[in-house]
Amino acid sequence: EPEVTQTPSHQVTQMGQEVILRCVPISNHLYFYWYRQILGQKVEFLVSFYNNEISEKSEIFDDQFSVERPDGSNFTLKIRSTKLEDSAMYFCASRRLAGGADTQYFGPGTRLTVL
Amino acid sequence: AQSVTQLDSQVPVFEEAPVELRCNYSSSVSVYLFWYVQYPNQGLQLLLKYLSGSTLVKGINGFEAEFNKSQTSFHLRKPSVHISDTAEYFCAVSEKAAGNKLTFGGGTRVLVKP
Numbered sequence: 001e002p003e004v005t006q007t008p009s010h011q012v013t014q015m016g017q018e019v020i021l022r023c024v025p026i027s028n029h030l031y032f033y034w035y036r037q038i039l040g041q042k043v044e045f046l047v048s049f050y051n052n053e054i055s056e057k058s059e060i061f062d063d064q065f066s067v068e069r070p071d072g073s074n075f076t077l078k079i080r081s082t083k084l085e086d087s088a089m090y091f092c093a094s095r096r097l098a099g100g101a102d103t104q105y106f107g108p109g110t111r112l113t114v115l
Numbered sequence: 116a117q118s119v120t121q122l123d124s125q126v127p128v129f130e131e132a133p134v135e136l137r138c139n140y141s142s143s144v145s146v147y148l149f150w151y152v153q154y155p156n157q158g159l160q161l162l163l164k165y166l167s168g169s170t171l172v173k174g175i176n177g178f179e180a181e182f183n184k185s186q187t188s189f190h191l192r193k194p195s196v197h198i199s200d201t202a203e204y205f206c207a208v209s210e211k212a213a214g215n216k217l218t219f220g221g222g223t224r225v226l227v228k229p
Binding site (some may be wrong): 004006031033035041042043044045048055056058091093101103104105106107108109 | 147149151156157158159160161164166205207211215216217218219220221222
């Protein structure tokens with residue numbers, strides 16, 4: 001069964017460093033998402049991406065964040081200058097169809113630790 | 116804007132006993148409703164979803180949920196749990212019109228004891 005994959009599973013970085021989290025969505029999916037979950041808190045929406053552009057972003061997704069689909073298979077989340085409060089589990093998700101009725105499929109997550 | 120509240124952060128339950136996980140939502144527009152499960156060290160997996168029609172929805176692994184519009188609730192139930200049901204369960208909504216992002220509740224950790 002096709003699945004969303006994410007690499008790395010765990011990333012440790014120093015404050016101020018840039019990180020890139022990678023996701024490979026399901027191959028025929030057209031809509032892509034990033035969510036994050038700070039330890040002990042809710043899963044929060046960061047950004048959605050369709051047709052090579054951001055379709056919606058949350059207040060969390062400020063200028064330090066960017067997303068890209070560089071090669072038609074990968075979907076990346078870049079944090080330019082990490083802060084301690086960026087430490088969280090980051091989930092990538094994808095879905096095939098337009099509309100909220102279609103299921104979003106999630107990857108296993110990347111745990112980001114900022115020291 | 117929507118919000119989702121899961122009233123129980125942890126639910127211990129004995130094997131073969133029933134379990135109910137509570138979820139209430141708030142939204143000014145019509146929404147779709149979802150339950151996801153997260154097993155240890157894995158991603159979020161869809162258990163079931165309510166789109167329209169019958170208010171009782173059946174999902175995978177013997178779970179079902181009932182949509183109650185007047186109480187804005189979408190509680191999840193299983194009549195008899197197994198050890199393998201130990202996991203965290205998330206209730207989520209998405210707007211019908213916008214049809215995009217999911218808004219999640221805080222999650223309920225279910226611990227099934229032998």
